[in-house]
Amino acid sequence: MRAGLQKTRRALNTDIRDLFKSEGRLVDDDFLGELFARLIRTDMGTGPAEKIRDDAAKRLRGRVVQLEEVLETITAQTQSMLEQEFAEIQIAEHAPTVILVVGVNGSGKTTSIGKLANHLSKAGHKVVLGAGDTFRAAAVEQLTVWAGRIGCDIVTGKPEADPASVAYQTVEKAIETGADIAIIDTAGRLQTQSNLMQQLDKIRRVIGKKVDDAPHEVLLVLDATAGQNAISQARGFSEAAGCTGIVLAKLDGSAKGGVILPIREQFELPVKFVGLGEGIDDIATFDAASFAKALFAE
Structure with a gap:
C-alpha cells in the first residue's frame, strides 16, 4: 500500500512541508487555507478537503505545531472518513460465486480481473x-x-458474440468443473446508458437462471490516474450496473490517490481492492487505516 501511494504521498508531503518553518507554524486562517489548497491537489475534492481542514482547525487552531502533528491529525481524520464494513468478496453459500466486473475502457478493468483471479486462486479458490x-x-x-x-x-x-452467451457459458463451465468462483468481464463502453443497462440486465437474467442470486458481486473498476474524471465517467456505470463494490486501479501511477475520498462519499460503495502496480500480485484488499497511513505518513 505504501509503495502504491508513493507518488501521492511525495506530492502531499512536499506541499504540506512547504507550509512549515523550522520553528513550526501557527494554525490560523492563513495556514488552514493553504492546507486546504494542497489537499485539493490530490483530487480529493472540496467536501473531503473541507472536513480534514475543519478537523485540523478544531484540534489545532491557535497553536504553533510541527509537521508531524499535522500529519497525524489529518491521517486520523482521513481514516475515519474511509472506514467501512469489511469488504472482501462475498462468497455465495453454494458455489459458484459469480462476479461481474464493469468499467470504462482504459480503466484497468481486464488487468484488475487477472489480479483478482490470481488473488482468489492463491487464497485456495478454483x-x-x-x-x-x-x-x-x-x-x-x-x-x-x-x-x-x-x-x-x-x-x-467469437468476436462480437453476445456477451450474455459468454456469461452463461462461463457459469456453466464453473458448475461443470466444480469451480468456486466465476469472474466475468463486460463491455467497457456502449453508445448509450440504455444499451448498457439492457446488456447488463440480460447478463443478469441468463446467469440467474443457472445460479440462484447471481451475480453475487458487481465490481466497478475505476482508474485512479483519472482523478475527478473517474467519478463522472463511472456514475452511469454504477447506476446501470447495480454495483456492490469498487476496485481502484492504477493507484501507483497517480499523484491523485485522494480521489478515493469522494469516491467513497459519492458512490456509498465499499472499496474492495486497490491496484498497486503492474505485476500479477500488485493488488491488495482495501484497509482504511493502512491507506490513510500510506497516504500521509512520512
Missing part, C-alpha cells in the same frame, strides 16, 4: 474467467494470457 468484452479483441487476448499465467480455465466467444 476460478473460471469469462471474456465477456467480446467487442474488444485485445481484452479477450489479455484475459487469455492472464488465465494461462494463473492456471485457471477461461471461456471466450
Whole structure:
C-alpha cells in the first residue's frame, strides 16, 4: 500500500512541508487555507478537503505545531472518513460465486480481473474467467494470457458474440468443473446508458437462471490516474450496473490517490481492492487505516 501511494504521498508531503518553518507554524486562517489548497491537489475534492481542514482547525487552531502533528491529525481524520464494513468478496453459500466486473475502457478493468483471479486462486479458490468484452479483441487476448499465467480455465466467444452467451457459458463451465468462483468481464463502453443497462440486465437474467442470486458481486473498476474524471465517467456505470463494490486501479501511477475520498462519499460503495502496480500480485484488499497511513505518513 505504501509503495502504491508513493507518488501521492511525495506530492502531499512536499506541499504540506512547504507550509512549515523550522520553528513550526501557527494554525490560523492563513495556514488552514493553504492546507486546504494542497489537499485539493490530490483530487480529493472540496467536501473531503473541507472536513480534514475543519478537523485540523478544531484540534489545532491557535497553536504553533510541527509537521508531524499535522500529519497525524489529518491521517486520523482521513481514516475515519474511509472506514467501512469489511469488504472482501462475498462468497455465495453454494458455489459458484459469480462476479461481474464493469468499467470504462482504459480503466484497468481486464488487468484488475487477472489480479483478482490470481488473488482468489492463491487464497485456495478454483476460478473460471469469462471474456465477456467480446467487442474488444485485445481484452479477450489479455484475459487469455492472464488465465494461462494463473492456471485457471477461461471461456471466450467469437468476436462480437453476445456477451450474455459468454456469461452463461462461463457459469456453466464453473458448475461443470466444480469451480468456486466465476469472474466475468463486460463491455467497457456502449453508445448509450440504455444499451448498457439492457446488456447488463440480460447478463443478469441468463446467469440467474443457472445460479440462484447471481451475480453475487458487481465490481466497478475505476482508474485512479483519472482523478475527478473517474467519478463522472463511472456514475452511469454504477447506476446501470447495480454495483456492490469498487476496485481502484492504477493507484501507483497517480499523484491523485485522494480521489478515493469522494469516491467513497459519492458512490456509498465499499472499496474492495486497490491496484498497486503492474505485476500479477500488485493488488491488495482495501484497509482504511493502512491507506490513510500510506497516504500521509512520512
